[in-house]
Amino acid sequence: MAGKTTGGPIDAVKCPSCGRPNDFRDIHAQQLLDTGHTLKCDHCRRIMKVTAMRVIHLVQVAVDGATAPNRTRLPPPRQATTLGPAATQRLLHGTPRRRR
Ligand SMILES: [Zn+2]
8 A cells, every 4th residue: 555645736746754845847857757756855855756647737718708807918827836735636546526
């Protein structure tokens, strides 16, 4: 049975030992981030293993048509960092969403 699992967006992956966020974007850029790879926590120096990775698709939408408010600038796209702990757990563990 696997140990405690945590996770998060790539720029704030929670360490399973100390719970503090790690930025793995550099590691990903070097193509060293993959399932089964081990990584060291920046904070507590303990080793964690990548057990799963999911790609999140972000969709930006805007009001279309004349009823839109007087704004010329689009709101910034939602960042993956806004993912809450519950949503992160859902992504990692694939808990099925309840549907009617
Ligand atoms: Zn740590």
